[in-house]
Amino acid sequence: MRSLINISLLIVLTLSAQAQEAEKVDTTVASKKYLPTGLRLGVDALSLARNFYDDSFTGWEVNADVDFYRYHLAVDYGYWGRDYNDNGNVYANDGTYMRVGADVNFLMKDPDRNMFFIGARYGRGVFSEDLTIETVDPIWGEVTSTLSNNNVTASWYELTTGIRVKMWKMIWMGYTARFKFGLNTNETGDLIPSDVPGYGGTDKESTWGFNYQIFVRIPVRKAPSGPLKVSKSSKK
Amino acid sequence: MKKASWFVILLFAVSCLDDPDCFQLNNNIIGISFRVLGSTKPDTLLVVGVEMSGTDSIFLEPAKYINAALPLNFTTSSTNVIFHQLGGLSNSMNLGYLARTQFVSDDCGSRFVLSDLQILGSDFDSVRVLDPQPDKVARNNIEVYRCPEPYFLTVVFRDLYLNSAGDEAKRTGGIKLSGINDSYSSTTYYEDAALATFYLPVDTLSDQTTFDFIQPDGTTNQLTVQYTRTYQKRYNPCDPKTFVTGLSIVDAESDFVLSEMVLDSEGEEKSTLTDPPEANVYVYRCPRTNLVKIDFKERVPNTSSSVRTDTVFLKSVRVNYTPQILYDNTLATTITVPIDETAQTTDVYLEYETRTDTLRLSYTAHPSRVFISETADCGAQGIYSNLELTETITGVTVKADSLRFPVVSNIEIIN
Numbered sequence: 293m294r295s296l297i298n299i300s301l302l303i304v305l306t307l308s309a310q311a312q313e314a315e316k317v318d319t320t321v322a323s324k325k326y327l328p329t330g331l332r333l334g335v336d337a338l339s340l341a342r343n344f345y346d347d348s349f350t351g352w353e354v355n356a357d358v359d360f361y362r363y364h365l366a367v368d369y370g371y372w373g374r375d376y377n378d379n380g381n382v383y384a385n386d387g388t389y390m391r392v393g394a395d396v397n398f399l400m401k402d403p404d405r406n407m408f409f410i411g412a413r414y415g416r417g418v419f420s421e422d423l424t425i426e427t428v429d430p431i432w433g434e435v436t437s438t439l440s441n442n443n444v445t446a447s448w449y450e451l452t453t454g455i456r457v458k459m460w461k462m463i464w465m466g467y468t469a470r471f472k473f474g475l476n477t478n479e480t481g482d483l484i485p486s487d488v489p490g491y492g493g494t495d496k497e498s499t500w501g502f503n504y505q506i507f508v509r510i511p512v513r514k515a516p517s518g519p520l521k522v523s524k525s526s527k528k
Numbered sequence: 529m530k531k532a533s534w535f536v537i538l539l540f541a542v543s544c545l546d547d548p549d550c551f552q553l554n555n556n557i558i559g560i561s562f563r564v565l566g567s568t569k570p571d572t573l574l575v576v577g578v579e580m581s582g583t584d585s586i587f588l589e590p591a592k593y594i595n596a597a598l599p600l601n602f603t604t605s606s607t608n609v610i611f612h613q614l615g616g617l618s619n620s621m622n623l624g625y626l627a628r629t630q631f632v633s634d635d636c637g638s639r640f641v642l643s644d645l646q647i648l649g650s651d652f653d654s655v656r657v658l659d660p661q662p663d664k665v666a667r668n669n670i671e672v673y674r675c676p677e678p679y680f681l682t683v684v685f686r687d688l689y690l691n692s693a694g695d696e697a698k699r700t701g702g703i704k705l706s707g708i709n710d711s712y713s714s715t716t717y718y719e720d721a722a723l724a725t726f727y728l729p730v731d732t733l734s735d736q737t738t739f740d741f742i743q744p745d746g747t748t749n750q751l752t753v754q755y756t757r758t759y760q761k762r763y764n765p766c767d768p769k770t771f772v773t774g775l776s777i778v779d780a781e782s783d784f785v786l787s788e789m790v791l792d793s794e795g796e797e798k799s800t801l802t803d804p805p806e807a808n809v810y811v812y813r814c815p816r817t818n819l820v821k822i823d824f825k826e827r828v829p830n831t832s833s834s835v836r837t838d839t840v841f842l843k844s845v846r847v848n849y850t851p852q853i854l855y856d857n858t859l860a861t862t863i864t865v866p867i868d869e870t871a872q873t874t875d876v877y878l879e880y881e882t883r884t885d886t887l888r889l890s891y892t893a894h895p896s897r898v899f900i901s902e903t904a905d906c907g908a909q910g911i912y913s914n915l916e917l918t919e920t921i922t923g924v925t926v927k928a929d930s931l932r933f934p935v936v937s938n939i940e941i942i943n
Contacts, residue, residue, distance in 0.1 A: 348634070376634045383631040383638075423631050425638050431583050432603050439629055484630035484641060495632060 325361045329515045332357050332456070332464060334507035339370065348375050350386070351489070355468075355505055357395065364395040366411065366452075368503075372489040380427035387419020387444075389490025395452065405515070407456035407466070415448045415472070417490045423483055439483035446488045449474040456507070464507035473498040552664050553632055553639030556602045558623070559666030561595040564803050565654060565673045565763040570594040571804055573672075574614035581608040590614075597666030602627050602640035606648060621650035621672070625662065645669055654765045675766035676803035680727045681737075681753060681775070684790070684807045688906070689815045689933050698812065699934075700724045704744055711738035711752075727805050732757060732770040736778065744852050751787060751811065752778040755801075772801040775808060786812040814906035815933040818869050820876075820889065820915070822939045823862045823927075837861050838943055841881055848875035864935055867891060869910050873918065878941075887939070888918040891931075915939075 336353035343350060351372030357364045373386030395411030422440045429435050454468035475494060477485050485494050492499045562571040572594055578587040582601040601607040605627050610620040626644040631637075645660040647670070654673035662669065687701035702724040707716040712731040730737040730753065738752040756774040761767070776799065777787050789797040790807045798808050826838035838861065845855035849868040867874040867889060876887040892914040912931040915938055917924060923942040931938065 376631070378634045379637045381631060381634075381637045421631075423629060423638065425629070427637065429603070431585055431599060432601050433583065435603050437603075437629060482628045484628050486631035493633075494630075 327513065328358045328360060329513055330359060330509050330511040332507045332509045334464070334466075334505045336370070336503040336505055338502060338504045339372070349373070350375070353503065355503070355507070359397075362397045362400055364397065364407075364409065364411070366393050366395055366413070367391070368413070370490055374487050380425060382424040383421070383486060385419055385421035385485075385487055385489070387417050387489040389415060389417030389419075389446075389488075391415045391450065391490065393450070393452070404458045406458060409452075409454060409456070411452045413450040413452060413470070415446075415450060415490055417446045417488060419444055419446065419485075419489045421483065421485060421487070423486075439481065441479045441481055441483050441485060444477055444479045444485060446475060446477045446485070446491060448472055448476070448488075448491050450501075454503075458509075462508050462510070464509050466505050466507065468503040468505065470501040470503075471498065472501055550632070550636035553636060554602055554641075555662050555664050556600045556640060556642050557597055557664060557666050558600060558645065558662045558669040559595055559597050560670045560672055561668050562593065563671050563673045564676050565766060566676055567802065567804060569804050571674065573611065575611055576614055577612045579610040579612065581606075595666075595668070600625060600642055600645075600662060602642060619650075619652045621652060621655055621670075622648040623670075624648040654763075673765075675763060676769065678769065678771050678801050678803045679730050679732050680801060680803065680805045681730050681739075681809065682805040682807045683726045683728060683739075683751065683809045683811055685724050685726075685811050685813065687815065687933075688786075688812050698810075701813070703741075703813070706742045706744050706746075709740040709742065711736075711740075725807070730755065730772060730801065732772075745850065750779065751809070753809070754778050755799075773799065775799040775801065777809060786810075788812075814909065816866065817909050817931060817933050818867045818912060819864045819933065819935045820867055820931060820938045821862060821864050821935040822876075822887075822941060823937050824860065825940055825942045827942060835940075835942055840943065842878060843881060844877070844879040846877045846879075848877070862937075867912065867931075869893070885921060885924075886919075887921065887924065889915060890918050891915045891929075 334355040336355065339351050339353045349372065351370060353368060353370030355366070355368045357366040368391040369388070371386070371388050374384065376383045391413040393411055393413030395407070395409035397407045397409050399406055399408045420440070420442045421444070423438070425435055425437045427435050449472070451471040452468050454466055456464055456466035459465050472491055475488065475491055477488065477494075479485055487493055492501060562573045564571045572592045575588050575593050575596070576590045578596070578598060580587060580598065580601065582604060587598055588596055598609060600623065606622060606624045608620060608622045610618055612618050624646045625642045628641045628643070630639050630641055632639050642662040643660065645657055645662055647655050647657060652672050653675045656671050656673075657669065658671055659667055659669045661667070685701055685703045686698045689697055689699070691697040702722050704722040705718055707719045708726060708728060709716055710728065710731070712734060717728060718726055728739055735757060736752065736754040738750055741749045741751065743749070753775055755772045755776070758771045758773065759768055760771065762769070762771070775789070777789065788810050789799060790810055792798055798806055801808065824838045824840045825835040828834040828836050839859055842855050842858050842860055842863070844853050844857075845863055845865065846853055847865060847868070849871065854865060855863055865876050872893065873888065873890045876889060878885045878887065891912045894911040894913070895908045896911050913929060915926055915929040915931065917926060925940050926938065927940050928936050928938045
């Protein structure tokens with residue numbers, strides 16, 4: 293229920309901002325303004341760094357987005373694996389995931405085309421996991437079990453927010469905060485998924501995620517002299 | 529620098545990550561409640577222990593239970609539960625469920641998640657699953673029904689007394705009995721029992737039953753009830769039973785000054801015997817005006833005058849006018865002792881573990897009709913005053929020299 297409220301608020305805010313902006317649009321440039329001006333390709337630095345400071349984690353994530361005026365089509369692809377061995381429990385998983393969604397930029401007047409955005413994603417991953425238990429329960433005695441899930445498909449939704457900042461020429465940095473919810477997995481065995489690549493721990497109905505990203509932006513055309521340039525020229 | 533500040537917020541965001549809670553990870557607890565077919569009221573099971581397949585542990589302390597919380601064996605997909613009951617009876621049920629496993633974290637290990645609870649087999653009269661989802665704490669998952677045995681008369685003893693305003697009042701009061709005999713068998717119920725409520729089986733082959741209530745001094749009081757019997761099969765899992773209705777009191781002779789049917793909230797007599805049993809008959813007794821209450825106290829350390837309640841072990845408490853032992857191997861903070869109504873003195877023998885104290889009491893009796901109810905005449909009863917100790921014992925003092933009913937503290941013994 294809380295997730296639905298969050299989604300509703302996001303949509304209302306987005307549409308409201310969009311309506312105000314639309315009034316300013318010059319109809320003569322409207323037809324061209326939705327053409328992409330550049331492709332941004334990036335990598336998640338947090339995922340890479342985590343390989344060094346978190347012994348249980350292996351993974352990486354790449355990101356890309358392309359602009360359509362104030363809207364950005366965003367795609368993420370990644371791999372992650374976890375490996376635990378403690379207290380009589382040996383757990384390992386690995387899999388790949390992909391997210392597709394859109395972001396709405398709320399900084400249209402920024403001269404450097406920096407972004408503050410709110411968006412949404414649909415996530416989907418395929419993963420396998422194994423669990424071996426060898427422990428002693430005070431009531432039921434020795435507990436030994438080996439369980440696995442193979443090629444389980446998971447899907448979920450995300451609300452995102454974050455920034456993209458032009459650092460130097462084609463180099464951009466940014467971060468994305470993700471509120472993840474609505475996880476669905478299709479396992480059929482006696483092992484309940486513990487950790488879904490791209491989503492995280494399954495012990496709660498929703499979870500948070502963060503990316504700290506470094507991008508290279510490849511321009512494909514000059515930005516039209518629409519609203520993006522209006523604000524810049526008005527300063528002169 | 530300005531651009532770098534855009535990323536400061538990241539530090540705050542990352543701090544929101546949290547760890548899972550390791551406390552009580554498994555949801556393998558089920559709740560079982562006990563019922564009687566045809567009744568909405570909870571039943572009581574006298575359990576001496578519960579065995580469960582997969583472990584040598586014995587669950588549940590010996591006690592009466594109206595519901596029980598038990599853990600299921602999460603290492604298998606079924607658990608056989610055996611209830612050992614008072615009297616050597618045993619009943620079992622085999623429970624099936626889906627047991628799944630989930631790794632939680634490095635620190636917590638794995639948890640076992642149970643669901644889809646079902647009854648695979650049972651030799652209880654009837655069992656049903658109310659809620660198929662076990663939990664971390666007991667919910668009402670399973671109801672266990674037994675066939676009714678609706679032929680127990682419930683007799684409740686009550687004392688008549690005058691309250692502080694001088695008005696007639698009644699309250700439940702225990703009675704000590706040597707036993708209760710019925711008119712149709714050689715069975716003696718409640719031998720040497722001190723209770724206020726007695727459950728007595730009526731004769732299901734006759735329309736009338738008489739019960740003899742035998743008091744410790746040998747006095748016998750009778751209660752006779754009559755009723756209508758119906759023999760029928762009411763519930764599928766049960767054999768035909770005799771159901772008793774139209775119960776009424778025929779006769780009650782004795783110093784039970786008044787016996788009456790219990791009324792329900794709508795003013796109707798509770799003339800049907802039910803299972804679980806409900807009070808059917810109130811038996812009233814006249815006020816006992818000859819009771820001396822003795823309190824045991826001890827001094828509070830490091831104070832000169834403060835005292836507090838003390839618990840003492842009494843091997844026995846007796847009085848000089850009857851061989852009856854009033855208290856036998858008892859831990860007590862207070863005792864109530866009846867004085868001799870036919871004399872002006874009574875000796876009370878308090879036998880502790882290492883010594884015996886004798887309280888020699890004297891008093892003045894004033895025979896009087898102190899209690900005349902609209903429906904019960906208790907006749908002449910003594911009013912006792914001027915209570916004194918004829919021999920001084922260190923630490924023993926008279927706090928109130930008049931006897932009352934309900935009792936008041938008359939004597940205080942400071943050890």
